[in-house]
Amino acid sequence: MANVITCPIQRHASSQGDAVAIYLSHNGASLSYAKLNSKVSAISLSQVPKGEVLAVIHNDPLTLLTMMFACLRQGIIFCPLNPIFSQQQLQQRCTQAGIRYYYGPSSIALTDVTPIDIHQPTQRAECKLTLAQACTLVFTSGSSGDAKAAQHSLGNHYYSALGSQQLIPFCQQDCWLLSLPLFHIGGIALVFRAFFAGGSIALGTKQIAQDLTHYPVTHASLVPTQVYRLLQQPDMLTHKSLRYVLVGGAALDNELLKQLANGPFKSFASYGLTEMSSQVASVELTPSSQQPLQYQVLPDREVEISKGEIILKGACLFMGYRQLGQLVAVDQRLGFASKDLGAIASRKLCVYGRKDNMFIAGGENVQPEQIEQALLSLPYIKGVIIVPIPDPEFGQVAAAFVDWKNTTQCQQLQQDSKQLLAPWQRPKHLLPWPQWQGLKPDRKALKQQAIAQLITEVEMAKHHSDAKEQ
Template identity: 40%
Template structure:
């Protein structure tokens, strides 16, 4: 299975990668990645070897990721925004044969071998002496990536994916949202995140181009430079883009804006609909290679859509969302190897909770591990967050538990508001009507400076839990 050779044969002259310096066709991608594979082999990298990358989104990083995938090595892109001590802990667990990254990001890090990317990307002065020709026809079951989860409540887990996992995820995505020659998907998410990595494989299987913005280029600028037809965003990114009238027009002209990564507030979807932005709501996970469910047309109501092709979804005990299918990862990396995490029937338990409508659409309601008990009642913070977000002027909300001598635990909330938002007392009275007294927060904290997980727009729920545990 050689996705790059197949893409080169099928989409030969179509652009595969687009940057400020021009474009690279699928045929050129075929040639250049084959050369990079040879250089990697010179450094002892072959099928099954783990290679960590600490790099920002760029054409060089994409070329390296594609080359590693092609030769059957296991690429582990790491969050370059993490403190060096945290990156080192991840490296100690990964034990990579090679670490690739610029000096500014790898200085002080320890690995078996450390290389600057240009060593592998620059044209060699002489011939490469390979003991035998490299073969790129890997089994679909070949592990090709390790992507860390962006856990909002604990330590990131190292999810191991096979070539088939990524391939079938891309097939299902492209069947739902067509992405082919003439289309252009902006690389708007980091490549160490499954949402960014998945776009690469969609391009290979569908034949669309991947636009790679400069390191310092904002989304606004990128949308003005590249012929973007498809865009992946998290809610915070869409909220910021819609605040600029020029962006609204650009977004309305796109074929698809895929929105996921965290809960979407109803007011944001309403604003996108008013601006005629073709938003496709999605629910996904690192373990399933990105998308699991997605709306089949631009969303007008709060649903995560139906399962895409090559996925199965069920609701288990305690309303937990269960998933399986050829997209499902091989398992988590552990000291013993790759630890498979499925039940006897092959279902992966996501830890998310939800419900499936009679028409087959999934509605995600929260996380099992976020629940706490107050006065003997199960309290789901996400239910309270949705109630807060339904109040006009509230654009972001986070609810956690705080100790209470009478009830055991009570909810406290942090909110971000616009000018038109009502006062605290009115907000609390409004949501009390739908939630009842026990679920109504005992305190509102207003903020615009959220504590986020490094390299993401996800709120660090664990940080707020710890802060909430100290509030009185």
């Protein structure tokens, strides 16, 4: 049956057992497919009933990798949780999804969630897998609302990897840098791409330039911030093995787009989301590329537009959200309403921004991403995030968190905004660049942060004025 496949690690252990599966460290340590297969086979999850979810809370990527494939073989749904989450955040996610078992440090104690030991004997491991079986549970980033627990089948990951191959080839001699966390769909997707093809992955550090020096990396998945930092060290890129870079997770400013288009490797911008098992559409960046980018929809993905909103279907569409231990299945026939706005022609997709990010200023619809795209064309801006804040005159106005390239140039930005933007789009408030957890900014939290900062500024100004009058 075409629906049944062998665990890719076991398959490659049989056909090319000595080939490197994982590069572990800069000092040359590695694991062959045969040794990785043995590590996965040695893990017992007999305390967890088949079909249940196991939350894995760990900061070691090798542990996460081996646990993911041990879960897969033993019919358990693998759910990686960010180890930097507080006890309250971990509890909230487990309660929300109805998770009853977890593997993690002894310092964690979760209510109604049983800790497990992986060293008990079992005979249940199975290397024959079905594409229909539930495989992973990945929480969305929550960048525009509360994080949701998205459940994927093995088939979702399989077809996601297969479609990616059509645009970005990856073979047994190649190595993909694990530069994204495994509690993010992008990290999981690149592992499946590499292992289905029989290539290798390299366990990344925060020093990507050093990773490229010490590992034989041919492929890398990066967010724009990582790319920007990498390109600040051009000497690290000479004579390296890196051939393909896949960039996603945030908008590219025009300067970064040009640098990538003229770089020493092929660069692809990507549109994707957790609910579609990562990549939906990608485009190779060339010197002629310009915003808005026209992404090529990959095989096994279907994209439709309904009232301006992107609707997604196909073999990569997730199974549904898990709530209180039950799967709320997505209607595969109707598809998934992404809340992204866009247009499509001949499988070329333009993405304009989030439907739920739009706000009204003085009766006009304002799309934050359009403002960000315009301001990122300015040479002195490295990053910008637009959020709406209440305004007594216009209802809502734009506030801009700005990451300046060198020096702060507020007056210049206000002047240039008049040339680039309509009056209702121009940022009324400029705020310092924030910090956040995860790969993408949480706009909901940043909106509250902007409001709090502006209230503080008003109160300080009033206090200063009162002091002067006295």
